[in-house]
Amino acid sequence: MRACACSSEAARLSSQSVLLCPSVREPERTSGRDFGQIGRGYNITTYPFSPKKSGRKGMAQSQGWLRRYFKAFCKGFFVAVPVAVTFLDRVACVARVEGASMQPSLNPGGSQSSDVVLLNHWKVRNFEVHRGDIVSLVTIGHKNRLVKVPRGHMWVEGDHHGHSFDSNAFGPVSLGLLHAHATHILWPPERWQRLKSVLPPERFPVPTSEE
Amino acid sequence: MLRGVLGKAFRLAGYTIQYGCIAHCAFEYVGGIVMCSGPSMEPTIQNSDIVFAENLSRHFYGIQRGDIVIAKSPCDPKSNICKRVIGLEGDKILNTGTSDIFKNRSYVPTGHVWLEGDNLQNSTDSRYYGPIPYGLIRGRIFFKIWPFSDFGFLRDSPNGHRFSDD
Numbered sequence: 001m002r003a004c005a006c007s008s009e010a011a012r013l014s015s016q017s018v019l020l021c022p023s024v025r026e027p028e029r030t031s032g033r034d035f036g037q038i039g040r041g042y043n044i045t046t047y048p049f050s051p052k053k054s055g056r057k058g059m060a061q062s063q064g065w066l067r068r069y070f071k072a073f074c075k076g077f078f079v080a081v082p083v084a085v086t087f088l089d090r091v092a093c094v095a096r097v098e099g100a101s102m103q104p105s106l107n108p109g110g111s112q113s114s115d116v117v118l119l120n121h122w123k124v125r126n127f128e129v130h131r132g133d134i135v136s137l138v139t140i141g142h143k144n145r146l147v148k149v150p151r152g153h154m155w156v157e158g159d160h161h162g163h164s165f166d167s168n169a170f171g172p173v174s175l176g177l178l179h180a181h182a183t184h185i186l187w188p189p190e191r192w193q194r195l196k197s198v199l200p201p202e203r204f205p206v207p208t209s210e211e
Numbered sequence: 212m213l214r215g216v217l218g219k220a221f222r223l224a225g226y227t228i229q230y231g232c233i234a235h236c237a238f239e240y241v242g243g244i245v246m247c248s249g250p251s252m253e254p255t256i257q258n259s260d261i262v263f264a265e266n267l268s269r270h271f272y273g274i275q276r277g278d279i280v281i282a283k284s285p286c287d288p289k290s291n292i293c294k295r296v297i298g299l300e301g302d303k304i305l306n307t308g309t310s311d312i313f314k315n316r317s318y319v320p321t322g323h324v325w326l327e328g329d330n331l332q333n334s335t336d337s338r339y340y341g342p343i344p345y346g347l348i349r350g351r352i353f354f355k356i357w358p359f360s361d362f363g364f365l366r367d368s369p370n371g372h373r374f375s376d377d
Contacts, residue, residue: 079229086232089239127288138346152286170322176283176347 091122094186095136101158101165105134105195106185116187117195119180127175129154132199138177147172148208154178157203242266242350245281247293251328251335255279255366256293261357262365264350274324274345275299279352279365282326285343293352294336295368298325300345306338324348329369 097106097115106115119136129135135156149155153172158164167173185191237243242265247256256262256279264281268274276296284292298304298319306315319325323342328334337343355361 078233082232082236083229086235090235152284152288174283174285174288174344174347176285176288177344178288 089121090125093119093121093180095119095182101160102134103160105159113188115185115191117182118184118186120183121180123181123183124178127178129175129178129181130197131205132197134182134195134197136179136182137173138179152176159200238266240266240270244356245293245350245352247352249293250333251330252279252293252295253330253333254369255295255329256352256355257361260355260361262352263354263356264352266350268351269345269348274348274351276302277368280324280326280348281350281352282343283347283349285340285347291349292326292336294326294328294334296324297327297337298342300324304337322346327370331370 095117097117100107100110103110106117107113124135135154137156147155149172152175154175155167155172157166157168183195185193185195242263244261245264246259246261248258250258268278269280274280274296276299278296279293280296281291281293284290300319300321300323302319302325303316304319304325306317319342322345324345325337325342327336327338352365354364
């Protein structure tokens with residue numbers, strides 16, 4: 001029985017050492033106690049098998065594995081999360097449209113099916129928007145008939161008049177609040193399309209005497 | 212030879228993108244170091260002072276009266292302004308117009324703040340362009356780093372009379 005245990009242990013160790021470093025001879029390890037030693041050319045193990053030593057070896061192996069896993073996790077976390085967050089903030093992200101204020105262009109089905117749009121941040125990185133564009137705004141917080149839109153501001157309206165909380169309620173909006181340009185409808189698949197920039201003819205700017 | 216150079220170039224680009232993204236996330240969600248220019252916040256902040264700004268307060272609506280904030284300029288969205296918050300939404304603001312007898316008062320609308328520089332004589336602020344939306348605020352300045360002679364937390368407003376509303 002002893003022979004069996006010894007040979008099986010030795011066989012395992014020698015094969016392991018072949019995988020690790022077949023050409024390098026590892027230095028001899030002495031236990032400090034004078035048991036019989038079996039050398040296999042690459043590894044030396046004490047016989048009878050000292051449970052303490054095997055425990056330490058086993059623990060060292062599992063610790064090494066854990067540390068490697070932890071290092072890989074940290075590396076992935078600190079690379080993937082900032083890159084993903086920066087992409088979603090600066091390039092594009094996806095959002096679901098809620099409400100009826102942009103009917104019939106967006107959400108024509110009402111509450112049954114909400115459209116999913118692509119919000120394009122990259123297109124507005126220089127704050128370039130044109131009349132007719134559909135935009136999304138960072139939330140905030142005029143009752144004149146004709147309003148002059150000041151420099152650096154824009155006037156936004158929902159397509160569905162009367163059912164829209166827009167510049168008719170809160171006045172012109174500062175360009176600095178511009179968040180993204182909604183360019184595509186992504187979901188549901190039958191409504192996959194590119195959103196066109198259309199300015200309704202009755203909403204064109206009114207020419208003033210100064211211009 | 213060319214493969215080695217290309218490999219190095221790609222690795223450099225990869226590191227640049229990675230650190231750029233980390234820097235963006237750090238400034239956007241935590242805070243960063245900012246250099247201020249202009250005379251509108253003297254004596255609290257002089258021209259070319261370096262200060263530390265934190266961007267956590269605005270996400271949790273922790274901006275209060277008396278805080279110095281960095282905001283996107285309402286006149287030019289690509290530049291930033293640095294002023295003190297005098298009034299939050301619903302506050303009454305004293306408009307010292309042409310004379311002191313006719314004191315106009317206006318209310319700060321919902322979702323807006325009223326900003327003023329500490330150097331009232333030389334500051335273009337809400338007295339000129341009105342209250343600005345809360346969404347334009349990017350961060351709160353609370354600590355000065357440079358010059359060393361002025362190292363430390365920032366002082367309170369020298370214009371205490373602007374805060375009282377009666």
